[in-house]
Amino acid sequence: MDTVQYIDKSISCRDCKREFTFSAAEQEFFKTKGLSNEPKRCANCRLLLRTQRQGVTPEQTAEVGCSICNQPTRVPFQPNGHKPVLCNVCFHLRKMEPAVASIQPAHDRDLQLA
Numbered sequence: 037m038d039t040v041q042y043i044d045k046s047i048s049c050r051d052c053k054r055e056f057t058f059s060a061a062e063q064e065f066f067k068t069k070g071l072s073n074e075p076k077r078c079a080n081c082r083l084l085l086r087t088q089r090q091g092v093t094p095e096q097t098a099e100v101g102c103s104i105c106n107q108p109t110r111v112p113f114q115p116n117g118h119k120p121v122l123c124n125v126c127f128h129l130r131k132m133e134p135a136v137a138s139i140q141p142a143h144d145r146d147l148q149l150a
Contacts, residue, residue, distance in 0.1 A: 040067070049078040051085075065128050079124045080110040087112045102126050 042060035049056055056078035066072075077085065084094060092112060099110045103120030115121050122130065 045074070047074060047076075049081055050076045051081040052078060054078060059125055061125060061129055061132075065132065080108075083110045083112060 042063040044060055045058040045063075046055050047058050048054070058074055062075075066074075075082065080099070084097065087097060088094070096114070097110050097112050098114050099108055100115055100121050101107065102109050102123035104122060104126040107123050107125075109121070109123035111121055
C-alpha cells in the first residue's frame, strides 16, 4: 500500500481572486471523501455561495478570526462569544485527529474554571 505525501498548494479563488492555501490536511480530507477536483473558491466564498443557496443573506454571516489559528473565516451565524469559532481547516483537523480535539484555546479553559 503506497502512501501519498500531500503538500500545501496556493490557488486563486474564482470569485474574490484572492490567493488561498489548499492545505495538505484539506487535500487528505478531500481524498477520504472521494473528491478528486481541487476547490475553485476559497473557504469564505464557498460558505457565502452555500448560504445564499439556502436563502441566507451575506448580512447574516460574520467574518471572524479562527480561535486556533487566528486566520479570518466566515461563518453562517453571528458569534456570541460563548463558543470558539473555527476555520474549515481547524474544524476538520479537530474532527480527524482526537489529539488535536483536546486542545482548547486559553479563553475557553478560563471560562470552564469560573
